[in-house]
Amino acid sequence: MDHLFQAAREEPVGTSIGDVNQMLDNAAAGSGVSAGTGSTAWLGKGAIIKGGLFVGALAIGVVAFFMLSNDTQVEPVRVADITPIQAATADITDDQIIFPEQQVFIPQIEEQVVEEEEEATEELTEIATTQSTAPHVDQPILVNNANDDVPVQTTPNYHPEKKQKEANLNTVFVSGEMPEDPYGLLTQDDNANEDGEPVAAQPKRRIEQQFYLEYVDNDAELNKLQSDLDAVGMKIDVADLQRKWRKLRYIDLKFDWESVNTAEKTDCSLKASNFKFIQLVVEHDGEGKVSDFKIFVQGRQEYDVTTCGCQMNHR
Amino acid sequence: MSKNNEYPDKRQQFMELYEPVHERFVRFCKAHAYGNYGADDLVNETVLSAFENFEKLRSPKAFLHFLFGIATNILRNNYRRKKFRGEYVEEYAENMISTAPEGEEHTELGILYKALAQLPDKQQEALILFEISGFSIKEIMEIQKSGESAVKARLVRGRKRLAELLQEPVAISA
Secondary structure, three states, X not given: OHHHHHHHHHOOOOOOHHHHHHHHHHHHHHHOOOHHHOOOOOOHHHHHHHHHHHHHHHHHHHHHHHHHHHHHOOEEOOHHHOOHHHHHHOEEOOOEEEEOOEEEEOHHHHHHHHHHHHHHHHHHHHHHHHOXXXXXXXXXXXXXXXXXXXXXXXXXXXXHXXXXXXXXXXXXXXXXXXXXXXXXXXXXXXOEOOOOOEOOOOOOOOOOEEEEEEEOOOHHHHHHHHHHHHHOOOOOOXXXXXHHOOOOOEEEEEEOHHHHHHOOEEEEEEEEOOOOEEEEEEEEOOOOOEEEEEEEXXXXXXXXXXXXXXXXXXX | OOHHHHHXXXXXXXXXXXXXXXXXXXXXXXXXXXXXXXXXXXXXXXXXXXXXXXXXXXXXXXXHHHHHHHHHHHHHHHHHHHHOOOOXXXXXXXXXXXOOOOOOOOOHHHHHHHHHHOOOHHXXXXXXXXXXXXXXXXXXXXXXXXXXXXXXXXXXXXXXXXXXXXXXXXXXXX
């Protein structure tokens, strides 16, 4: 082994120091760039290799982009082309907005949403300070729960999974899911059975009921919404809503029904596709009957809905 | 100072550090790149890269580590790229044009370099630096950024393994 190492040590080297100097001269001359410029200087053969790698990487990136585009079957669109309704119905992820047939990289849209939400929140803050019945909507709404020391907390909320569904909008409101008398408000006392006999108190469920109003051209669905609203004791003329709020292509009502059932006043949040905050304020008698129901849009009281057979008024 | 005037200074400083190790560096490249990469190409690539990034060298004392580290990285990257180039087909491999120096494949040096290539990287590197390039233990410590005991252990283990590969009696003299 040692003789092999010895042979390796004594083997003539092919590249002389003169060769290295010549190579550096050629590289500096060939690059046209001062080698003193640092990391951006590309020299001779190195420049060719690096240039080739760069072009190769660029080509791979372009091919990958088109492959990805084909795989997802989406058509990129300009951010400027996105309307508020599209943004509202989209599934917004960290870096993009996706709606049924389009895909857009979204940082600008996200900022827009945030800005508009902040604007609306500021306006609602003003409402809260002037309307004694209107809680501050940009904070969690704390409602006393009769059976629990822990306050029930509700927050205004978007429901993007629902908003995804209303990409194709038409002209008439329709309801979303609304189970029949879901909380026993109309049929049964918490502590009595159907015959009025006392039963063990059932633990109260935290109940959040949501329903969605969307434009469709389907009278049957319109009627179903109307009946759903009637069934829970709130009479809202959805056809009138449609006429008055034609610009609102989508609204999302969110009710905390338990808080409705146990507190004298609560509010419900409602957001519309054009990012206006709409606030619902519900007053009731503490026994499950709603006595006052107001809707605020952008700080103005648009509807004063008194349930249980009362009329709905517009302002 | 303009960039044009800066260049000769940089070149001079670089060559002052490079020239004393040139021959040993070329031997290192020749032994280390055997069969995988052209030795001259490795020398050229490394020198160009080292010169291009010379400003990043904070201390002349680190030049050996800087220079040999670049060479090692180039070889490592080349090896990684090769791994993705396809499956080994013996018939095809036998017909490939060797990158080893012509006529050297079956010489004693060719056998030595092939055996060295089968050692773990650090052992191979330490053995080449010590036995072929002629660096001292201290210099190898600097190049490999390792302690004396680690370098000596690599040399001992490397020689032992190399002897097995060459089917020679073990002679340890680190």
